[in-house]
Amino acid sequence: MADCRNQTAITEFFLLGFGDLPDLQILLFLMFLVIYMATVVGNTLIVVLVVADQHLHSPMYFFLGNLSCVETCYTSAIMPWMLASLLTGDKTISVSGCITQLYFFGSLAATECCLLAVMSYDRYLAICKPLHYSTLMNIRFSFQLAAGSWLNGFLPITIFVLFLSQLIFCGPNEIDHLYCDPLPLIELSCSDTHQVILADFILACVFTLPPFLLTLTSYMCIIATILRIPSTTGRQKAFSTCSSHLIVVTIFYGTLMIVYMLPKRGTLRDLNKVLSLCYMVLTPLVNPLIYSL
Numbered sequence: 001m002a003d004c005r006n007q008t009a010i011t012e013f014f015l016l017g018f019g020d021l022p023d024l025q026i027l028l029f030l031m032f033l034v035i036y037m038a039t040v041v042g043n044t045l046i047v048v049l050v051v052a053d054q055h056l057h058s059p060m061y062f063f064l065g066n067l068s069c070v071e072t073c074y075t076s077a078i079m080p081w082m083l084a085s086l087l088t089g090d091k092t093i094s095v096s097g098c099i100t101q102l103y104f105f106g107s108l109a110a111t112e113c114c115l116l117a118v119m120s121y122d123r124y125l126a127i128c129k130p131l132h133y134s135t136l137m138n139i140r141f142s143f144q145l146a147a148g149s150w151l152n153g154f155l156p157i158t159i160f161v162l163f164l165s166q167l168i169f170c171g172p173n174e175i176d177h178l179y180c181d182p183l184p185l186i187e188l189s190c191s192d193t194h195q196v197i198l199a200d201f202i203l204a205c206v207f208t209l210p211p212f213l214l215t216l217t218s219y220m221c222i223i224a225t226i227l228r229i230p231s232t233t234g235r236q237k238a239f240s241t242c243s244s245h246l247i248v249v250t251i252f253y254g255t256l257m258i259v260y261m262l263p264k265r266g267t268l269r270d271l272n273k274v275l276s277l278c279y280m281v282l283t284p285l286v287n288p289l290i291y292s293l
Helices: 022-052 059-076 079-088 095-128 130-136 139-164 182-187 194-227 232-240 243-261 267-292
Strands: 012-015 092-094
Touching (some): 059 139, 095 194, 194 232
16 A cells, blocks of 8 residues: 555546557447447337336336336446547546546446346235235335335445545556446555445445345245246246346346456456446346347
8 A cells, every 4th residue: 555645646547448449449439329329218218108108007117117217327327438438539537527427327236236126026026926916016115115226226325435535546547447446446545445445345235235135035936936837828927027127137147246256357357347348338228128028
């Protein structure tokens, strides 16, 4: 850890991104522009349809509308800056801008974790307790679950950013990533980071781990219930009501866990960047397609 008492605090970072592919910047820009536009249009259409169509005024589609809204916002926290960087070649971002990007992206990603858990619980009630579903999953409870998901997403990241904003950055200012990821950012600080790392661990355990465990438990119960259905047609019908959500959950959590469990050195660092695009760009893009099918 460097001593920063005699050093000047830096005011901006360099997000390296795809800087090692200078000949592909325009191609990448066009590709990500098309993906971003398709993501925004697809998710916005889902929100509009859920609001406009009376037949879709059910808890499942209400949660889907919330999920599409989250994904439109959370891809918008990263993509406009990335597109501008690819087009102009300017990879600088201010310290405050970096923390702001981290705040919104982190909060919305955490909200998505909660909404996926809520949607899996909704499917659990529909398949495992069909006779009590309409009583248990009423309109009021649906609104409470959705509001709780948004609160549970933004509260922990707000606390984490308060700790993060106390750090001083005075050494290297290059972040070898596509966006302001918290771990590379903490590593660049020249002040004591023990409290921030501890806060990050505690907040993840308290706010992020329970939604993941709820999602996992719900699908274990759902699969067990489906396997007990005697008829093949019945099993297919029951599975079809949750298959799209299960695909989305698998893509989101699968890539997320691989990204954060892989070592961040050598060629694996580049693989880490590519995989991070899956939950940052691919998941919001394919969700409208998966749910529409």
